[in-house]
Amino acid sequence: MKTNDNCVGCGQCASFCKMGAIEVRGKARATDACVECGMCIPYCPVKAIEVPA
Template sequence: MVDIILINDNLEDVTGEFAMKINDKCVGCGQCAAICKNDAIQVWGKAKITQNCTNCKICSYYCPLNAIEVT
């Protein structure tokens, strides 16, 4: 299991191997939160990734505005 930390709208593992970021395209539609099986996305105006994230990246595929970047 990867240790994760929440930094504003970004989720990074402690080794720095990847990052997930909610960009400015997010309009808070909630589709990412609805598809997340881990309840790892909360929507307050725009989406926020929580520490429940398991890095499956499914949310990034379902976002209609490509507002979730995986780097």
């Protein structure tokens, strides 16, 4: 998981991450625990989450 410049650091993605793998420090970022499942994507109100293909 990677965030683009749209990220406002609201933390919605972190709230819904079942792995607890997202840190929010200004902007959201994935930790090493991220499995890139994409479950956080629908919860981002500004469409800032990208999952590498």
